[in-house]
Amino acid sequence: MQNGDQHYSMEDETYTDIDGKAISLECQSHSGFCREFTVSSAKVSIGRVMVYTCAVWLSAYIVFFITENTAVLSSAIIITLVGMMVHIHFVKVDHETLLIIGSLGVQVSSSYASGRESTDFIEMDKIKDIVINEAIHMQTVIYYLCILLKDPSDPEAVSSVVPLFQSSKPRLNCLVKVYKSCQEILAKC
Amino acid sequence: MVENSPSPLPERAIYGFVLFLGSQFGFFLYLVWAYVPDEWLHSIGLTYWPQKYWAIAVPIYLLAAVVVCIVMLFGVNMINTAPLSSVDNITDVYARGQRIDDCQKRAIPRLKDVSISEVNRIFYLSPQ
Numbered sequence: 001m002q003n004g005d006q007h008y009s010m011e012d013e014t015y016t017d018i019d020g021k022a023i024s025l026e027c028q029s030h031s032g033f034c035r036e037f038t039v040s041s042a043k044v045s046i047g048r049v050m051v052y053t054c055a056v057w058l059s060a061y062i063v064f065f066i067t068e069n070t071a072v073l074s075s076a077i078i079i080t081l082v083g084m085m086v087h088i089h090f091v092k093v094d095h096e097t098l099l100i101i102g103s104l105g106v107q108v109s110s111s112y113a114s115g116r117e118s119t120d121f122i123e124m125d126k127i128k129d130i131v132i133n134e135a136i137h138m139q140t141v142i143y144y145l146c147i148l149l150k151d152p153s154d155p156e157a158v159s160s161v162v163p164l165f166q167s168s169k170p171r172l173n174c175l176v177k178v179y180k181s182c183q184e185i186l187a188k189c
Numbered sequence: 190m191v192e193n194s195p196s197p198l199p200e201r202a203i204y205g206f207v208l209f210l211g212s213q214f215g216f217f218l219y220l221v222w223a224y225v226p227d228e229w230l231h232s233i234g235l236t237y238w239p240q241k242y243w244a245i246a247v248p249i250y251l252l253a254a255v256v257v258c259i260v261m262l263f264g265v266n267m268i269n270t271a272p273l274s275s276v277d278n279i280t281d282v283y284a285r286g287q288r289i290d291d292c293q294k295r296a297i298p299r300l301k302d303v304s305i306s307e308v309n310r311i312f313y314l315s316p317q
Contacts (some may be wrong), residue, residue: 135278
C-alpha cells in the first residue's frame with residue numbers, strides 16, 4: 001500500500017450476501033484512476049467443521065457396530081479428510097477482488113481458503129460497461145454486478161457477460177457502492 | 190356462430206352430466222372388479238378381466254408419476270433458466286435489431302428497449 005492510498009472499510013453499514021450471511025467490503029483508492037474492491041466472506045468456522053466431522057464419524061461407528069466391517073471406519077476417515085481438503089482448496093472462497101485501472105483494464109481475482117488464487121485480466125478495449133443486472137437465480141431474482149464485453153465486429157453489441165463476485169454474491173447496497181466507484185473511473189478514461 | 194364465452198350452455202350441461210355419470214359408473218365398475226372374487230365373476234359368465242394385480246398397481250404408478258412430474262417440472266425450469274453469464278439476461282435479438290428513430294419535436298417517442306447501461310445510470314447515478 002503506497003503513501004497516497006485512501007483506504008475505506010465501510011464500518012457503519014453492514015453488508016450481507018443474498019442468503020443473509022455477513023460479508024465485508026473494503027475499498028482502496030490507489031490513485032486517481034486505480035481502485036480496488038475486496039469482498040470477504042465469512043471464514044471457515046471451526047465449530048461447524050467439528051460438528052460435521054463428529055457426525056460423520058459417529059454414524060460410521062454406528063454402521064461399524066452393526067456390520068463389524070472395519071473398512072467403514074477407515075473409509076469414513078479418508079472421506080472426511082479428502083472432502084475437507086477439496087472443500088478448502090476448490091470450493092470455499094475467502095475473498096474476491098476487483099481491481100480497476102483506468103484505460104488499462106480490470107483484474108478479477110478470487111482467493112480460496114487454502115491460499116490458492118485464481119486471477120483474470122480484461123483489457124479496457126474489450127470492456128463495454130460495468131453494470132448491475134437482475135437475473136433469475138435458483139427460484140429467486142438477484143442483483144449482480146457484471147462486466148459487458150464488446151463484440152469485435154460490432155462495437156455497439158454485447159458479446160459476452162462476466163459476472164463478478166460470484167461466490168460472495170453481495171446485496172444491492174454493496175453493489176451500488178462498487179458500481180458508482182467504477183463508473184467514476186470509466187467516465188474519466 | 191361460435192360462442193367464446195365461458196357462460197353455461199345447454200350443450201355444456203349435457204356434456205358435464207354425461208361425464209359425471211360415466212365417471213361414477215367407471216368407479217363402481219373398478220370397485221366391483223377389485224373386490225368381488227374371481228369365482229363369482231366367472232360363475233355369472235364374465236370371464237375376460239385383467240389381473241387383480243393391476244387394481245393396486247395402476248393407482249400406485251399414477252401417484253409415483255405425479256410426484257416425479259412435480260420434481261421434473263422444477264428441474265426442467267431450472268435447466269432452461271439462462272445462467273448469470275449468459276447474454277440473454279442483457280439483451281436479445283429483438284432489442285439488438287430495433288431501429289433508432291430520430292424523434293420528431295413534440296411527438297410521443299416510439300416505444301423501445303432501453304439499454305442496460307442507460308437504466309443503470311438512471312437508477313444508481315442520478316441524484317434521488
